[in-house]
Amino acid sequence: MLRLLSTFVGLVLTFNFLLAPYVMAEEPTEEPIEDLLPAKSAQPDAPSKSKEPAKPEKKEKRYFGTEQDPRVDAGIFHVAFAAGGNFFIEPKLEASNKQPTGDYFNDFGFGGGVVFDYDYSRMTENIPLMLRGMIGYRYVLQSVHVFDLEGIARRMWQFSDSSTFGIGVGVSTALWYRTLTDNSPYEETLFLPSFILETGFEFNPLMVELKWLVNRFGSDSTINGLEFLLGIRL
Numbered sequence: 001m002l003r004l005l006s007t008f009v010g011l012v013l014t015f016n017f018l019l020a021p022y023v024m025a026e027e028p029t030e031e032p033i034e035d036l037l038p039a040k041s042a043q044p045d046a047p048s049k050s051k052e053p054a055k056p057e058k059k060e061k062r063y064f065g066t067e068q069d070p071r072v073d074a075g076i077f078h079v080a081f082a083a084g085g086n087f088f089i090e091p092k093l094e095a096s097n098k099q100p101t102g103d104y105f106n107d108f109g110f111g112g113g114v115v116f117d118y119d120y121s122r123m124t125e126n127i128p129l130m131l132r133g134m135i136g137y138r139y140v141l142q143s144v145h146v147f148d149l150e151g152i153a154r155r156m157w158q159f160s161d162s163s164t165f166g167i168g169v170g171v172s173t174a175l176w177y178r179t180l181t182d183n184s185p186y187e188e189t190l191f192l193p194s195f196i197l198e199t200g201f202e203f204n205p206l207m208v209e210l211k212w213l214v215n216r217f218g219s220d221s222t223i224n225g226l227e228f229l230l231g232i233r234l
Contacts, residue, residue, distance in 0.1 A: 086225050087106070088223065115134050116133040165200075210229075
């Protein structure tokens, strides 16, 4: 009996010894799970940004040629007080029928007023233009009081920061009141628009102006005169 038991144990041991290499070859070699995972970066992951709804883009204004310049003031404004003398010529008329006699009134007078200038030549754009207006009074021909309002456009030349020269043309609306004197045998009130040719200098704060005014033009009825003004800008 003992011999049979020892024989059975020997067969079992022999059988296990023979199967051991095959069993060990079939068992896979397992690596640690940590070695199979990708290496973690040293820096933490950036937090994810939530997507905001896109804002509508503003349409930019487009300009032809060059872009629009910043807004500038509409000219540099000056106010001046001016006074001076004048010399006017007017044909003499008969007191009864107002027909020309062939003679002329010609005499020196005086006048003055307030001058308003919008000077564009002093701007950064260097526009060679000045707009001049004047409200004034003049006494002419020994008997006439003239109240006028003038407007002149001038072409400017700038010589320095304080001196300019200009030539201009314009118009005037004037009310003439003729009094009764020895040289004027009748009294009347006239509305006489006039054409103006003008030139002058500005030596800031001084201004000098010479004007030729044609108040009426026609055969034996032309009234015209020269006026010289000297002013001071405020």
